[in-house]
Amino acid sequence: MPHSTMSSCCKRMQSLCLGFLLLCLLTTVQADVNGSVSPIIGVLAQELYPDSLSATTYNATSYIAASYVKFIEGAGGRVVPIWIGRNQSYYEKLLLNLQGVLLPGGATWFIETLGYGDAGEHLIRIAKQINDNGTYFPVWGTCLGMELMVLKVANGSETRSDCNSAGQALPLEFQADYNSSRLFAGASDEVISALSNENITYNYHRFCYTVASFDEPALKDNWRIMSLNHDLQGYEFVSTIEHLKYPFYGVEFHPEIPLYEFVGTKMPHTKSAVLASQYFADFFVNEARQCPHVFANATEQKRSLIYNYNPKYTSLAGSSYTQQYVFHFDVDSVFGDDDSLYPLPYPYPTGAGAEKHYFGFAFVITIALSAFVATQHC
Numbered sequence: 001m002p003h004s005t006m007s008s009c010c011k012r013m014q015s016l017c018l019g020f021l022l023l024c025l026l027t028t029v030q031a032d033v034n035g036s037v038s039p040i041i042g043v044l045a046q047e048l049y050p051d052s053l054s055a056t057t058y059n060a061t062s063y064i065a066a067s068y069v070k071f072i073e074g075a076g077g078r079v080v081p082i083w084i085g086r087n088q089s090y091y092e093k094l095l096l097n098l099q100g101v102l103l104p105g106g107a108t109w110f111i112e113t114l115g116y117g118d119a120g121e122h123l124i125r126i127a128k129q130i131n132d133n134g135t136y137f138p139v140w141g142t143c144l145g146m147e148l149m150v151l152k153v154a155n156g157s158e159t160r161s162d163c164n165s166a167g168q169a170l171p172l173e174f175q176a177d178y179n180s181s182r183l184f185a186g187a188s189d190e191v192i193s194a195l196s197n198e199n200i201t202y203n204y205h206r207f208c209y210t211v212a213s214f215d216e217p218a219l220k221d222n223w224r225i226m227s228l229n230h231d232l233q234g235y236e237f238v239s240t241i242e243h244l245k246y247p248f249y250g251v252e253f254h255p256e257i258p259l260y261e262f263v264g265t266k267m268p269h270t271k272s273a274v275l276a277s278q279y280f281a282d283f284f285v286n287e288a289r290q291c292p293h294v295f296a297n298a299t300e301q302k303r304s305l306i307y308n309y310n311p312k313y314t315s316l317a318g319s320s321y322t323q324q325y326v327f328h329f330d331v332d333s334v335f336g337d338d339d340s341l342y343p344l345p346y347p348y349p350t351g352a353g354a355e356k357h358y359f360g361f362a363f364v365i366t367i368a369l370s371a372f373v374a375t376q377h378c
């Protein structure tokens, strides 16, 4: 075959391929409107005490530690912040758009009016209802979030004990039938071996549940205990659980820390710590894939996603979190008297036409680049 013929055939192939690639990219832009693309999970905010460092430094009233957002994002999910201090109808409306809820750890009391505890009560009640109504809706609780989830599933019956686990990296003490759990059934030997033998689950908590607390009437026969651990005084506590009926999961340690937090000398960041932590993130995001919830439309979804906010590098100011999303709107004045999902003076350009611009732009680029490639040699 003469060289010139081969070259022009090659050129045509190349421009065809490029055009096709760009069409694929364009299709992706088009499809990025709901959770059928990637799960959208709500992460609950938490109140800041007025005299706390982040409150005074950033004039903020609530926050979400960015590590919990990255935990979801690093497993292919997307995040919507869930505000504290709102009423039942807000939480109900929002959860019907989300595919799961993550209750982060932190440091607050459950009795703060219109705080994390009250929001958690709404979220658990609604999540149970959604599941009871036949729609799969998973909830993940980490540390204080696990404590809150267990408390609220038990209708507020407090069964926590005092614990001292201030900065302890531990292997999990798996219980006999841990591998019949949903959480661990799919874990690789490598993950199980790392979790069983290495100091890679990072604990920082002052309360905990014991095996005996799960024998209390409010908790009995509701939860499977997969692993235990011992605190700095040797006090035994429950470190991983799953609900027997609902897709609810709890861990007393912090799987987001080896991946995304870098304040504190005892935090494990080894290859196995990262591998095992990522397992938990992947597991939960995959659970959320089973929930068919979607936002009513693309505008509603875009206005709600966490991308509308920027995290701050808060450890520079002395926070124990590397980065935090800090919120400083006053709920009553910003939300006004409706139960909309996002604050009202809203920066996002409204209108359903945003995708059309992407489409036109991508189309022009495709043509231009294809023409350019067609003039080049192989």
Ligand SMILES: *[C@@H]1O[C@H](CO)[C@@H](O)[C@H](O)[C@H]1NC(C)=O
Pocket (backbone or CB within 6 Å): 030, 031, 032, 033, 034, 035, 036, 294
């Ligand atoms: C979600 O997006 C996919 C891809 O664009 C689309 O096929 C599907 O109809 C959408 N579902 C809803 C409920 O909007």
Ligand SMILES: *[C@@H]1O[C@H](CO)[C@@H](O)[C@H](O)[C@H]1NC(C)=O
Pocket (backbone or CB within 6 Å): 059, 328, 329, 330
């Ligand atoms: C803090 O934020 C509130 C509500 O946004 C605002 O009214 C107040 O003026 C701010 N205070 C300072 C010191 O910036």
Ligand SMILES: *[C@@H]1O[C@H](CO)[C@@H](O)[C@H](O)[C@H]1NC(C)=O
Pocket (backbone or CB within 6 Å): 092, 126, 129, 130, 133
């Ligand atoms: C569950 O179903 C009941 C009965 O149809 C309905 O009243 C309730 O609003 C539903 N709850 C949720 C959260 O879907």
Ligand SMILES: *[C@@H]1O[C@H](CO)[C@@H](O)[C@H](O)[C@H]1NC(C)=O
Pocket (backbone or CB within 6 Å): 153, 154, 155, 217, 218, 219
């Ligand atoms: C909590 O209350 C609900 C609704 O009243 C009830 O169905 C459920 O059995 C209660 N759970 C516990 C653990 O008491």
Ligand SMILES: *[C@@H]1O[C@H](CO)[C@@H](O)[C@H](O)[C@H]1NC(C)=O
Pocket (backbone or CB within 6 Å): 179, 180
């Ligand atoms: C669970 O672990 C036990 C003990 O290591 C083992 O004998 C059993 O085969 C495992 N079961 C599954 C389903 O992996």
Ligand SMILES: *[C@@H]1O[C@H](CO)[C@@H](O)[C@H](O)[C@H]1NC(C)=O
Pocket (backbone or CB within 6 Å): 169, 197, 198, 199
């Ligand atoms: C885990 O930590 C404990 C307590 O600090 C230590 O005694 C043990 O040797 C560590 N185990 C491994 C495998 O590093």
Ligand SMILES: *[C@@H]1O[C@H](CO)[C@@H](O)[C@H](O)[C@H]1NC(C)=O
Pocket (backbone or CB within 6 Å): 296, 297, 299, 300, 351, 352
């Ligand atoms: C999107 O959904 C919201 C909530 O249902 C609705 O108020 C709004 O009019 C819808 N917007 C478009 C462009 O369909």
Ligand SMILES: *[C@@H]1O[C@H](CO)[C@@H](O)[C@H](O)[C@H]1NC(C)=O
Pocket (backbone or CB within 6 Å): 087, 088, 089, 090, 336, 337, 338, 339
């Ligand atoms: C929630 O609060 C909003 C604003 O205060 C109000 O309009 C709405 O009726 C409330 N909904 C419920 C169920 O209390």
